[in-house]
Amino acid sequence: MKIGMLGLPQVGKKTLFELLTNHKPSENEIVSGKPIKSMAEVKDARFDWLVDIYKPKKEVRARIDMELLPKLEKDTIAKGDIFNDIADADALCHVVRAFEDDSVYHVDGSVDPKRDIDKINSELILYDLIFIEKRIERIDKKAKVTKDEASIKEKEFLATLKIQLDKELPLRLLDFTHDDKKMMTSYPFVTRKDMLVVLNVAEDKLSDTSLLEKLRADYASLKIGIMQVSAKVESEIVKLESAEERRDFMQSLGIAEPAINILTALLLKSLNLLSFFTVGQDEVRQWLVRAGSTAPEAAGVIHTDLQKGFIRAEVFKYNDVKALGGEDKVKAAGKFYVKGKDYIVEEGDILNIRFNV
Numbered sequence: 001m002k003i004g005m006l007g008l009p010q011v012g013k014k015t016l017f018e019l020l021t022n023h024k025p026s027e028n029e030i031v032s033g034k035p036i037k038s039m040a041e042v043k044d045a046r047f048d049w050l051v052d053i054y055k056p057k058k059e060v061r062a063r064i065d066m067e068l069l070p071k072l073e074k075d076t077i078a079k080g081d082i083f084n085d086i087a088d089a090d091a092l093c094h095v096v097r098a099f100e101d102d103s104v105y106h107v108d109g110s111v112d113p114k115r116d117i118d119k120i121n122s123e124l125i126l127y128d129l130i131f132i133e134k135r136i137e138r139i140d141k142k143a144k145v146t147k148d149e150a151s152i153k154e155k156e157f158l159a160t161l162k163i164q165l166d167k168e169l170p171l172r173l174l175d176f177t178h179d180d181k182k183m184m185t186s187y188p189f190v191t192r193k194d195m196l197v198v199l200n201v202a203e204d205k206l207s208d209t210s211l212l213e214k215l216r217a218d219y220a221s222l223k224i225g226i227m228q229v230s231a232k233v234e235s236e237i238v239k240l241e242s243a244e245e246r247r248d249f250m251q252s253l254g255i256a257e258p259a260i261n262i263l264t265a266l267l268l269k270s271l272n273l274l275s276f277f278t279v280g281q282d283e284v285r286q287w288l289v290r291a292g293s294t295a296p297e298a299a300g301v302i303h304t305d306l307q308k309g310f311i312r313a314e315v316f317k318y319n320d321v322k323a324l325g326g327e328d329k330v331k332a333a334g335k336f337y338v339k340g341k342d343y344i345v346e347e348g349d350i351l352n353i354r355f356n357v
């Protein structure tokens with residue numbers, strides 16, 4: 001499961017990529033014109049709290065694959081290769097400039113987040129439209145030779161998608177059947193992917209949510225998530241050596257939690273993933289599983305043997321252990337549960353898998 005980070009030039013996406021992955025792209029990587037690949041550790045305050053409580057010998061954060069895509073500018077759009085990179089991602093993170101700085105040029109001459117969001121959305125819709133039109137042309141040529149029932153059905157399906165795109169609406173708004181999804185397996189559609197827009201704002205605009213709220217209202221109908229972050233502030237937080245310094249700095253700015261943590265959580269949501277934990281004195285670890293997964297499927301994320309030999313899952317909730325102050329108190333309060341194979345894992349579950357192979 002992979003996030004593709006994209007945006008116009010000079011919007012701060014490389015800085016955010018570095019903050020998420022702790023990987024500073026080399027000059028060779030930047031000029032290569034290819035996606036820069038790395039992994040982002042999931043920044044989660046719940047994990048940090050569990051580590052403080054259990055003091056394990058080993059701690060392992062969950063990680064997600066990230067790709068910093070080439071700049072979206074006239075040359076890369078015209079060449080078209082970048083759309084292959086976008087199609088290869090499972091979800092998209094579009095970084096948008098919302099800060100004023102005369103020393104940093106804007107490709108369109110001025111700062112206008114809504115214009116930039118619309119511009120990229122239009123390019124993605126156009127890409128899907130072009131693919132559909134070319135695909136229909138190939139089907140029509142094939143039909144002159146032989147009238148294949150499957151091809152006729154495919155053409156009808158593509159025509160319904162074209163109607164949606166002609167309205168400047170992304171394909172992610174449509175509900176697809178199992179057969180539809182099977183038909184689209186090889187289609188490089190980019191507007192089917194979940195989209196998270198990250199507004200990169202100035203330090204003095206962090207507490208001003210007027211733009212954020214307006215854009216959320218504007219794009220809610222397109223299923224585009226929107227958050228704001230100051231890449232400059234987040235960079236300063238990371239540079240501080242102690243937790244106390246970071247806390248004091250954030251308090252001075254009225255920040256309860258680093259925006260990078262919030263961004264990570266939203267990226268997981270865009271991938272349809274949720275977190276669960278395994279805890280103990282040997283190890284505290286955060287795991288990722290698709291939303292809607294059963295306890296045996298979550299066990300399989302840990303190890304295939306656990307899924308094969310699954311007997312039961314002992315479950316308690318992070319919120320309960322945090323509120324009550326410890327695992328023993330959770331058990332005493334009757335909030336320690338034993339679940340079977342049909343249990344659907346929930347966000348923040350702490351699991352202990354019982355199995356026999």
